[in-house]
Amino acid sequence: xxxxxxxxxxxxxxxxxxxxxxxxDATRENGVNVYxxxxxxxxxxxxxxxxxxxxxxxxxxxDVEPAELIDxxxxxxATKENIVATLRILSRQAEIATIATDYDREGELxxxxxxxxxxxxxxxxxxxxxxxxxITENEVTNAFAEPEELDFDLAAAGEARQIIDLIWGAALTxxxxxxxxxxxxxxxxxxxxxxxxxxxxVDREREIEAFDPEDYWELFVDLTKADDDAESFDAQYFYxxxxxxxxxxxWDEADAEAAFEDLSSTSEATVVDVxxxxxxxxxxxxxxxxxxxxxxxxxxxSAKRAMSIAEDLYTAGYITYPRTDNTVYPDDLDPExxxxxxVGHPTLGEDAEDLLEADEIRPTEGxxxxxxxxxxxxxxxxPTRGDVSDDEWEVFExxxxxxxxxxxxxxxxxxxxxxxxxxxxxxxxxxxxxxEPGYHAVYPYFSTTENYVPDVTEGETLxxxxxxxxxxxxxxxxxxxxxxxxxxxxxxxxxxxxxxxxTIEKLYDRGxxxxxxxRPTRLAMAVVEAAExxxxxxxxxxxxxxxxxxMDAIASGEATLEDVTGESREMLExxxxxxxxxxxxxxxxxxxxxKDDKRLGPCPECGEDLLVRRSRYxxxxxxxxxxxxxxxxxxxxxxxxxxxxxxxxxDHELHEVKMLAGRQTFVHGCPLCxxxxxxxxxxxxxxxxxxxxxxxxxxVKTLQSGSRLVGCTRYPDCEYSLPLPRRGEIEVTDERCEExxxxxxxxxxGDEPWELGCPICNYQEFQARESESGSDxxxxxxxxxxxxxxxxAAGIESLDxxxxxxxxxxxxxxxxxxxxxxxSWQAKA
DNA sequence: GCAAGGTC
Numbered sequence: 001x002x003x004x005x006x007x008x009x010x011x012x013x014x015x016x017x018x019x020x021x022x023x024x025d026a027t028r029e030n031g032v033n034v035y036x037x038x039x040x041x042x043x044x045x046x047x048x049x050x051x052x053x054x055x056x057x058x059x060x061x062x063d064v065e066p067a068e069l070i071d072x073x074x075x076x077x078a079t080k081e082n083i084v085a086t087l088r089i090l091s092r093q094a095e096i097a098t099i100a101t102d103y104d105r106e107g108e109l110x111x112x113x114x115x116x117x118x119x120x121x122x123x124x125x126x127x128x129x130x131x132x133x134x135i136t137e138n139e140v141t142n143a144f145a146e147p148e149e150l151d152f153d154l155a156a157a158g159e160a161r162q163i164i165d166l167i168w169g170a171a172l173t174x175x176x177x178x179x180x181x182x183x184x185x186x187x188x189x190x191x192x193x194x195x196x197x198x199x200x201x202v203d204r205e206r207e208i209e210a211f212d213p214e215d216y217w218e219l220f221v222d223l224t225k226a227d228d229d230a231e232s233f234d235a236q237y238f239y240x241x242x243x244x245x246x247x248x249x250x251w252d253e254a255d256a257e258a259a260f261e262d263l264s265s266t267s268e269a270t271v272v273d274v275x276x277x278x279x280x281x282x283x284x285x286x287x288x289x290x291x292x293x294x295x296x297x298x299x300x301x302s303a304k305r306a307m308s309i310a311e312d313l314y315t316a317g318y319i320t321y322p323r324t325d326n327t328v329y330p331d332d333l334d335p336e337x338x339x340x341x342x343v344g345h346p347t348l349g350e351d352a353e354d355l356l357e358a359d360e361i362r363p364t365e366g367x368x369x370x371x372x373x374x375x376x377x378x379x380x381x382x383p384t385r386g387d388v389s390d391d392e393w394e395v396f397e398x399x400x401x402x403x404x405x406x407x408x409x410x411x412x413x414x415x416x417x418x419x420x421x422x423x424x425x426x427x428x429x430x431x432x433x434x435x436e437p438g439y440h441a442v443y444p445y446f447s448t449t450e451n452y453v454p455d456v457t458e459g460e461t462l463x464x465x466x467x468x469x470x471x472x473x474x475x476x477x478x479x480x481x482x483x484x485x486x487x488x489x490x491x492x493x494x495x496x497x498x499x500x501x502x503t504i505e506k507l508y509d510r511g512x513x514x515x516x517x518x519r520p521t522r523l524a525m526a527v528v529e530a531a532e533x534x535x536x537x538x539x540x541x542x543x544x545x546x547x548x549x550x551m552d553a554i555a556s557g558e559a560t561l562e563d564v565t566g567e568s569r570e571m572l573e574x575x576x577x578x579x580x581x582x583x584x585x586x587x588x589x590x591x592x593x594x595k596d597d598k599r600l601g602p603c604p605e606c607g608e609d610l611l612v613r614r615s616r617y618x619x620x621x622x623x624x625x626x627x628x629x630x631x632x633x634x635x636x637x638x639x640x641x642x643x644x645x646x647x648x649x650x651d652h653e654l655h656e657v658k659m660l661a662g663r664q665t666f667v668h669g670c671p672l673c674x675x676x677x678x679x680x681x682x683x684x685x686x687x688x689x690x691x692x693x694x695x696x697x698x699x700v701k702t703l704q705s706g707s708r709l710v711g712c713t714r715y716p717d718c719e720y721s722l723p724l725p726r727r728g729e730i731e732v733t734d735e736r737c738e739e740x741x742x743x744x745x746x747x748x749x750g751d752e753p754w755e756l757g758c759p760i761c762n763y764q765e766f767q768a769r770e771s772e773s774g775s776d777x778x779x780x781x782x783x784x785x786x787x788x789x790x791x792x793a794a795g796i797e798s799l800d801x802x803x804x805x806x807x808x809x810x811x812x813x814x815x816x817x818x819x820x821x822x823x824s825w826q827a828k829a
Numbered sequence: 830g831c832a833a834g835g836t837c
Contacts, residue, residue, distance in 0.1 A: 007836080008837090046835080046837070047834075047835025052832095053831095054831090059830085061830075061831080080836095102835090106834060106835060107835085109835090110834095110835065158834085161834080162833075165832045165833045165834080166831085166832055166833080168832075169832030169833075170831040170832065171831085172831090172832095173831040173832075177830090177831080183830075184830065185830075187831070189831070190831090190832085191831090191832045191833070193832080193834095194832080194833090311836090311837070315837075495833085495834095496833085496835090498834070498836080499835090502833095
């Protein structure tokens, strides 16, 4: 039996299909598809099925000096056990094995991993390697007709990368995490790809922070031909600067006003120059991963979402493999045949038919031609609208239309530039008109906005009106958007087509960036600074470039894996020698930056910093850094994760807060303003729970959701609350309840106000009515569903449990409930 | 519980 091993299931199925002429059978072994026909079996891996790691004795971060990892042994272990097990079973039964993984460096390494698994159970059989650049009948049959040998040098190049990435990444990650005391989920990560990417963002942020805006002025006028019904058009003032270049920005206010005065003194302008030219606008190249992400991002998809949809469309068979660097269609793609598949389709058919009418169809080509996968294009299989979500359809249509664009004709623009003079000042207008829509007719994602400038002739007099002097400011450079960042990574050679978008996600997960476009946090700034000071290589693109060169040397036999990894280990040893003395300093800086990321501004009570904190129950609130000396807190909305914005509130000097909750994301604003607006309505009296101990008071509050309650001013430290009706205006009367010393409330809704009375009495009556349902704990005054839930979490589910409990331990276990309050409940129960 | 690279 011949065993054929491919990089993924999809490739296994297609290769089996080609080699068997469609006659293969599919079976499943350990959940892995195996394709069988006439003495052959074909199985797909799932990329790497083994991974590198340190032995278990290195796994406790606190027990191992990070520098010890540099010379630690590195083991290979199965990461996809079921696939490895299946491969072992099939290998025992095989008489010959053929490795048919992707034709690139990582594919060679994956092939070597398979080779070792086969050899481990079967020492004798020949193991061959076939290489083909696309899975087509021609290429595959040719490759199998003349099998080759595995390239162990090329595989070793990939192994060197694995080893270097692991050692540098793990050792530096552990060092920074330990120095800052950030273990567990909040470790501080460093890596050859993520750290240079982060540095790109941090460098840009530094430019933005250092930016000093400058004022300038621009002048605009309306010009109109003398005809009766002529439409006016915009023109802009310009002058020649010291180097005789045209300039529109006027840097001096007096100069700008002088120009304004001059232009205001006349109502005519004379055309002095007319320049007409046509420009051809060539259609775009086929999609590689990066350009696909860029186009999808222009229609509102994040990099992650775009790739996830593309992967689904690929798995379903509608588009080709979405991870590719290739921008040249392979020879076996016949555009006419593919266009034919769309003929007759209700929404995509007409454009395909139009394209087929051209005399000759010649697809565009990009600069990069690789051998592993074709550019992303539709397969010819078209989903029905019901088969896919709206988003999937939108992305599918983008891929189809991009393919259309690559086989469509050039567009042609006509540019018209007019220069006029008025009161010795120069004016210019730039018009453009799309004369031949070309590929834009089938690819509507690029702007085709025209700018109207009429036909004028030299010497013609135009009327001049509506002079506007606009004061502007130079703007700081813009942050990288996700797709721009991916393009930059690609041009610097950082990461791969499959990992760049994941790297960006990783930066979000690690707390290094927030919001979109990604903005680096103070933590990110501190980590990049630490790396720049002590381990410059790991934040530089240089490290990847050197690694690429070293890998080429290994692949060509000029160097060995040991040479390259040995040298890399020495470099890292040097870095750790420097780092040792600065451990505390680095840790302090990172810890301080972590606090900066949570800082809202000064505490109105004590002047220390207010920080965004998280209660033991996971909810967010604002608390003072001076705690426990200062117990000032401000509530935050219960939905979402707070993001601190750059904007600050003028009244309180606090940063505004945005609550990130997917589609329900909203800007909360200054928490103190919100608390003042929402919360503290009229104060009713002392809080029965914490009034004695902490001076808590009851107030009428309105929540973000619009619902109202009587609650303690010390929320969230004290969660005493009483319900209020949703509707009607609440009036606080002068009459007081003798038992609870609170004012009686009136509710104005409808024609007649109704008496709610003392809010505690009202609640007790309500509880009495409701007491049959729910926990009997709810019959206690001031105890709502939320408190019942918390008590239940501490093991107290009924009044009986409560009477048996120790008040101090309950107070210790349950946030916002004091021992005194428990005692008062016990007395009543 | 570290990286980056395959793949899902």
